[in-house]
Amino acid sequence: MNKKLYGLAALFKTPDEIIEVAKKTSAAGYQKYDIHSPYPVHGIERAMKLKPSKLGFITLVFGLTGSALALLLMYWTMSVDYPMIIGGKPFFALPAFIPITFEVTVLLATLATVIGMITFFFRFPENDHPLHDTDYMKKVSCDHYGLVIEAKDKLFDEAKVLEFLNSLKPESIEEIYYPEKETYPVLEPKFVTFLIIIAVVTSGITYFALNKLLYMQPFTWMMEQPKLNPQKPSTLFADGFGMRTPVQGTVARGFLPYPYMGQNNPTEFLQNPYLPTKENLQLGEQKYLTFCSPCHGNFGDGDSRLRGQFPNPPSLHSTRAREFSDGMIYHIITNGQNIMPSYASQVTREERWAIVNYIRVLQRAKNAKSSDLQVVNKETGNNASN
Amino acid sequence: MHIDYSQEAPAIAGRLTISQIEELVARPLDTKPDRKYFIALSISGSLLLLGAICLGISFYYGIGLWGNNQPVGWAVPIVNFVFWVGIGHAGTLISAILFLLRQKWRTGIARFAEAMTIFAVICAGIFPIIHTGRPWLAGYLIPYPNQHSLWVNFTSPLLWDVFAVSTYFTVSLVFWYIGLIPDFATLRDRTTSKLKKTIYSIFSLGWRHSSRHWQHYEKAYMLLAGFATPLVLSVHTIVSFDFAVSILPGWHTTIFPPYFVAGAIFSGFAMVVTVLVFVRKIFNLENIITLDHLEKMNKVILATGMMVGYAYGMEFFIAWYSGVQAEQFVFINRAFGPYAWAYWIMVSCNVIFPQLFWFRKFRRSIPVMFVIVILVNVGMWFERFVITVTSLHRDFLPSSWAYYKPTFFDMGILLGSFGLFFTLVILFTKSLPVVSISEVKAVADGAQPTHRGGHHE
Numbered sequence: 001m002n003k004k005l006y007g008l009a010a011l012f013k014t015p016d017e018i019i020e021v022a023k024k025t026s027a028a029g030y031q032k033y034d035i036h037s038p039y040p041v042h043g044i045e046r047a048m049k050l051k052p053s054k055l056g057f058i059t060l061v062f063g064l065t066g067s068a069l070a071l072l073l074m075y076w077t078m079s080v081d082y083p084m085i086i087g088g089k090p091f092f093a094l095p096a097f098i099p100i101t102f103e104v105t106v107l108l109a110t111l112a113t114v115i116g117m118i119t120f121f122f123r124f125p126e127n128d129h130p131l132h133d134t135d136y137m138k139k140v141s142c143d144h145y146g147l148v149i150e151a152k153d154k155l156f157d158e159a160k161v162l163e164f165l166n167s168l169k170p171e172s173i174e175e176i177y178y179p180e181k182e183t184y185p186v187l188e189p190k191f192v193t194f195l196i197i198i199a200v201v202t203s204g205i206t207y208f209a210l211n212k213l214l215y216m217q218p219f220t221w222m223m224e225q226p227k228l229n230p231q232k233p234s235t236l237f238a239d240g241f242g243m244r245t246p247v248q249g250t251v252a253r254g255f256l257p258y259p260y261m262g263q264n265n266p267t268e269f270l271q272n273p274y275l276p277t278k279e280n281l282q283l284g285e286q287k288y289l290t291f292c293s294p295c296h297g298n299f300g301d302g303d304s305r306l307r308g309q310f311p312n313p314p315s316l317h318s319t320r321a322r323e324f325s326d327g328m329i330y331h332i333i334t335n336g337q338n339i340m341p342s343y344a345s346q347v348t349r350e351e352r353w354a355i356v357n358y359i360r361v362l363q364r365a366k367n368a369k370s371s372d373l374q375v376v377n378k379e380t381g382n383n384a385s386n
Numbered sequence: 387m388h389i390d391y392s393q394e395a396p397a398i399a400g401r402l403t404i405s406q407i408e409e410l411v412a413r414p415l416d417t418k419p420d421r422k423y424f425i426a427l428s429i430s431g432s433l434l435l436l437g438a439i440c441l442g443i444s445f446y447y448g449i450g451l452w453g454n455n456q457p458v459g460w461a462v463p464i465v466n467f468v469f470w471v472g473i474g475h476a477g478t479l480i481s482a483i484l485f486l487l488r489q490k491w492r493t494g495i496a497r498f499a500e501a502m503t504i505f506a507v508i509c510a511g512i513f514p515i516i517h518t519g520r521p522w523l524a525g526y527l528i529p530y531p532n533q534h535s536l537w538v539n540f541t542s543p544l545l546w547d548v549f550a551v552s553t554y555f556t557v558s559l560v561f562w563y564i565g566l567i568p569d570f571a572t573l574r575d576r577t578t579s580k581l582k583k584t585i586y587s588i589f590s591l592g593w594r595h596s597s598r599h600w601q602h603y604e605k606a607y608m609l610l611a612g613f614a615t616p617l618v619l620s621v622h623t624i625v626s627f628d629f630a631v632s633i634l635p636g637w638h639t640t641i642f643p644p645y646f647v648a649g650a651i652f653s654g655f656a657m658v659v660t661v662l663v664f665v666r667k668i669f670n671l672e673n674i675i676t677l678d679h680l681e682k683m684n685k686v687i688l689a690t691g692m693m694v695g696y697a698y699g700m701e702f703f704i705a706w707y708s709g710v711q712a713e714q715f716v717f718i719n720r721a722f723g724p725y726a727w728a729y730w731i732m733v734s735c736n737v738i739f740p741q742l743f744w745f746r747k748f749r750r751s752i753p754v755m756f757v758i759v760i761l762v763n764v765g766m767w768f769e770r771f772v773i774t775v776t777s778l779h780r781d782f783l784p785s786s787w788a789y790y791k792p793t794f795f796d797m798g799i800l801l802g803s804f805g806l807f808f809t810l811v812i813l814f815t816k817s818l819p820v821v822s823i824s825e826v827k828a829v830a831d832g833a834q835p836t837h838r839g840g841h842h843e
Contacts, residue, residue: 015835022597035597038404038572039828040604043835044597053605077529077537086541096541099624103549106613110557113609114564118591121602126592140595141575143404143827214525215533 003177006130007150008161010170011139015041018145021168022047025147028164032153036131036140058116059109066108070101128179136174148176254348258334270327274350276357284358287351291343300362311339316359317366329356397490397829400673404827407674411821412573414669419816422668430808437802440795441516449519451795457781458774458790463517464628465770466800469653470510470807471551471625472646472766475618476654477503478558481565482614485607491682493825494674498665499658500562501818505810506657507555509803514547516799543627550624557617561610564603567593568824622650629773636716636777639704645697652690652736653766655683656759661811663756665820674821681749687762688743694769695737712782720776724789728772735765 012018015037022035026049035044045052078084079091089096118124131137131148140146147168149161165173211219228234234242246252260269274280289298297303300316315321324332333352336342347355364372398407444451454461477499484492515524527548529538538545570590577583593599626646629637659680666675705717721729739761748754780787814820827833 015833019835036595037597037600038408038595039568039824039833040600041597041835045601048597050598050601053602055602055605056609059609073529074540078540082535082537086539089541093541099543099546099620099627100540100549102616102620103546103553106617107553107556110560110610110613113606114560117602117606122591122599124591124593125588127587127590129592129594131594132587132592137594138575141572142408209525213522214530217531217533220533 003180005151005158006176006178007148007152007156008158008165009131009134009136009146009148009174009176010165010168011136011172011174012145012147012168012170015145017168018147019043019047021145021147024168025149025164029155030149030153032150032156034148034150036137036146036148038141038143041145053121055113055117055121058120059113062112062116063105063109066105067101069108070104071097074100130176130178133179134174134176136176144171256349258344260331261335263331263335265328265331270325270330272326272330272353272356274353274357276360280354281358281361283351284354284356284361287347288355288358291347292355295340299366300359313340317363322363322367326353326356326360329359396831397493398674398826398831399676399678401831402673404830404833407826407830408572408576408823410671410674411819411823411826412576414816415573415819416577423812423816427809427812430805430812433801433805434809435802435805437799437805440798440802444516444795444799445519445521449517451793453790453792453796455788455790457786457788458778460774460778461790462771462792462796462800463513465767465774466803467510467513468625468646468770469767470506470513470803471554472622472650472653472770473657474503474506474510474554474558474654475622475647475650476658477501477506478554478561478614478618479651479654480658481561482611482618485611486615490829491679493829494671494676494679494821495658495662495683496825497562497565497822498662498820499654500558500565501814501820502654502658502661502811503558504555504562505807505814506654507551507558508810509807511551511555512803512806514551543624543631546624547628550621554617554621557610557614561614564607564610565822565825566818567591568595568603569819569822571595572823573819619647622646629777634777635710635713636720636773639701641697641700641704645694648690648693648697649736649766649769652687652694653763655687655690656762656766659683659687659755659759660763663752665815669815669820671821674826677750680752680755681746684743684749684755684758687759688740691736691740691743691762695733698733698737716777716780719780720772723776723780725772725776725779728768729776732765732768732772735761736769739765 010021012021018035018037018041022044025033026047035041035048037044074097075092078093083091085091136146136148147165147170149156149165151158162173207219210216228236228242230243232242233240237244251257292300293304295302295304295306295310295313296316297313302313302315304313306313321329330352332340333347333355334342334344343352402410452462454463477496480492480499481496481503485496515521527538527545529540538548567590570586571593574583574586574590577586623643623646626642630639630642632638662675662680666672702717702721705713708714720726739758742748742754742758748758775790779790
């Protein structure tokens with residue numbers, strides 16, 4: 001097999017030797033060579049004539065970026081997007097912004113320096129470098145010092161380099177070859193499934209975190225839309241208000257004003273406009289169960305779970321309640337009575353009348369006469385009475 | 387005994403060769419853990435479990451299980467937080483500040499101290515997250531564009547804390563990892579197990595000990611040390627702002643930032659000594675972590691302990707000098723009120739006992755120093771307890787005065803944090819080199835060129 005030469009390597013035993021070697025190699029005009037040592041040897045950069053590291057620039061640029069970003073973010077959030085007076089400080093409270101500016105600067109500078117060094121200066125990760133797994137590498141990893149002259153060097157000539165290395169009196173010399181091409185089992189089905197599972201799990205968790213825990217846009221789907229929100233300004237109208245007042249002298253649908261708010265007994269003016277039809281009673285039942293039963297009980301007996309925890313709601317089967325006119329019950333729902341609150345905003349006008357009809361049904365059922373039973377029997381063809 | 391102080395003691399004792407050093411440090415990684423290791427692990431693991439159970443119950447039933455209540459709303463959770471953050475500071479001090487000061491003796495202990503920093507910050511980080519009883523809401527601490535269009539309050543010291551502690555953790559972790567890269571490479575090249583080799587290769591990123599890389603590496607290390615130094619000072623400063631920026635007598639003092647930083651270094655060094663005393667013995671690292679190193683750390687403990695003592699005195703002085711009645715009351719109450727016991731534990735452990743370190747004999751005696759550093763650890767926990775609780779328990783309205791007692795769950799969680807810390811430490815000793823191999827090699831005898839014969843420059 002035809003192996004490709006990476007370079008020639010020589011091993012040395014002492015730090016003094018390696019400094020000398022570095023000087024001679026750079027003096028001999030080699031460019032693509034490297035010295036390896038288990039720890040940084042003092043003075044080796046000078047011996048190798050290396051230029052000072054430029055890593056500091058990355059640190060500087062990203063450090064300043066960090067300060068600027070932090071300050072801008074704090075300025076924008078605290079003084080533009082959601083200005084709020086906190087502890088009497090100005091919106092742009094510079095002294096109070098210093099700690100975070102400093103932390104972000106340090107964080108960004110550090111991460112950029114390290115990531116920049118590893119990826120940009122070292123071009124790591126590089127576990128398939130020809131030097132890996134050689135005896136040479138094992139030695140310089142422990143307690144030897146080594147020199148490698150790469151075959152890529154302009155002056156490289158195997159015989160000459162060998163002669164040069166020998167003249168340095170090394171402990172040993174080794175030829176280093178490129179490793180054979182490895183095949184990567186990246187497309188194996190097992191690996192692909194593994195990747196898919198990882199992708200699904202991470203995106204699922206991320207989605208859950210962003211949507212359910214952090215309510216972050218745009219993962220909350222349609223929660224925010226370009227529409228008019230209450231109390232928000234709008235550019236559409238000349239006065240800049242998003243909320244409009246109704247046109248003079250009009251009444252919005254379903255918002256018929258109730259003129260007897262706060263009065264005691266307006267019944268004579270209130271007539272029940274709805275007949276107790278089946279649909280109407282069903283509506284009344286439904287609304288009664290939703291809005292009234294929590295206090296008055298499912299059948300109006302005043303025996304709900306609230307008994308004992310709230311001033312007991314009265315029974316709707318008292319003589320008093322039975323003698324109420326329809327209008328009076330309607331009024332109590334709309335206006336409230338003493339500690340019973342008004343239900344005007346939850347229950348529409350029609351529903352209120354339907355509830356009234358339903359209460360009538362309850363009252364009638366509770367105080368049924370035997371003649372009522374005969375009517376029922378006649379209608380259903382039942383003979384249960386006797 | 388006569389000692390020549392004009393000459394620096396070698397950083398590594400016993401004239402070890404470079405390969406012997408490597409052998410010594412890497413041995414715990416090559417051998418199987420023994421019985422003692424598992425016993426230690428099971429003890430710390432049990433503590434951890436206790437903490438986890440107490441936490442689970444607290445989450446389930448709510449944090450009413452803890453002792454915090456009006457007027458002592460801030461209690462053991464924040465005490466633990468400040469305590470653990472403080473422990474972390476020694477690591478950064480050793481790895482960054484002593485690096486910038488070119489203290490060679492730091493090499494033997496830096497790795498371990500840095501690891502302890504990371505573990506301590508993990509322990510500390512738990513408390514702010516759990517103290518609301520709803521740890522899953524911690525995400526709200528991060529400023530992010532959200533549906534509520536709300537932002538975090540950037541002018542609040544509590545938010546500064548979030549940034550300071552998370553930056554501190556990240557930077558320490560990165561710093562630690564950077565130090566580990568060459569060691570991973572060394573381990574990769576000496577191991578015979580295929581699995582270990584793969585793992586080490588991945589973490590070594592393919593490090594080749596190249597001098598061209600060492601050059602950038604050293605630069606990066608210096609830059610990072612340069613950043614970590616103000617960072618570590620800023621972290622405990624900001625932690626102290628949690629108290630100092632409020633306007634409560636007992637908290638509202640300008641001495642807090644330096645006082646907290648000194649206290650942090652004090653407690654951190656105490657914890658490092660506590661652990662190293664065992665580690666050097668168990669792993670036969672007496673030549674790398676020498677008695678000289680321990681003595682130097684004890685000197686730091688003595689110095690910072692006196693700074694802390696000065697701060698205690700100064701607080702009293704300022705309270706008197708300010709003429710503010712409420713302030714004076716808080717301090718008198720601190721020393722002679724219902725929590726006098728805690729105050730005097732603090733003073734004796736932090737100021738009185740460390741004075742023994744004036745004597746060379748005690749500085750170099752392992753049993754004495756062990757007892758003292760344990761006392762310092764206790765004392766520093768009580769310092770935070772005293773600051774937090776005594777300033778709160780008798781507030782401006784005598785009708786709401788109360789005597790705060792931590793509950794079983796408070797203590798269970800504290801023990802759990804110790805369990806977490808020591809579990810991580812124990813796992814660390816067997817999975818990573820506890821001493822930086824490449825750094826120690828670099829300061830060994832004969833490791834650096836002598837530049838003899840004038841051919842250098």
